Amino acid sequence: MELVEATAADLDALVKRWYSLAKAMEAHDELNALAADVTETAVGGFRAHLDDEAVTDYLVVHEGETIGFVTLREDHHPSRQYAQSLRIVNLAVDDASRNQGYGTDILARVKDIARDRGCDHLTVSCEWQNEDARRFYRDAGFRPKQVDFAQPLE
Template identity: 75%
Template sequence: MELVEATADDLDALVDRWYSLAQSMEPYDELNELAFADVDDVSDDGFRDHLDDESVTDYLVVHEGETIGFVTLREGRHPSRRYSRYLRIVNLAIDEPHRNRGHGAAVVERVRELARGRGCDHLKVSCEWHNEDARRFYRDAGFRPKQVDYAQPLE
């Protein structure tokens, strides 16, 4: 398994995979409701912006020459803390036919290597509170709960 940094040529693959991930998150909270009825309605502008943002990197997950997922990483800092430089896993999705084969764990291990290489001292990730599969996956990958995010729609 390898992570291949995405380019403008990969925008369609990123949008398709993001849309699938976003659809799977909809049942967990009303705030996850998609504004797009179809993947073809989704603009690639968000991922295009990532290409210009030095703190964000999108990678395609490639196994035996086939793209099987993607991961979005964002670098950040907490300058007043001992553990001050982090790499956040913003999105991690493995295509359905390739799940439960160790690819996600391999991605997390590769992200650890990238983080160390960038001088980061910790990783961050969040997932939907009621998404037991994701919570279990991250616990099994060595993550621990640290804080809880709250959200409130402003209607």
């Protein structure tokens, strides 16, 4: 398994997988409801990633077949001792490839990328109600650090 940096030619593969991830997240909170023009918006968002030096999208490729994707964003907080982080923004493995160790392999590659970029820690967030994701990250050695709160404005 390898992580291959995505290019403009990969936008459809990224959007397809992101949409599947986003649809699954709708079940966890009403604030995750997708907009009607979500595909166009997603294409624009991934296209913007190509021009953003802090964000990198990777396709997860196993034996020549794309089986998922991961989006990483570098952050810097100069006032903190642990100042340089790499954030896992999206991590998705296709349904047919789940529970085969790919998520763990992806995290190992992400750690290598973070070290190569001079980062001193990783961050990730997931939906509070998504027990599978919470368990996955806990089992991988992540620990809770903060809680995000959300409130719709009506």
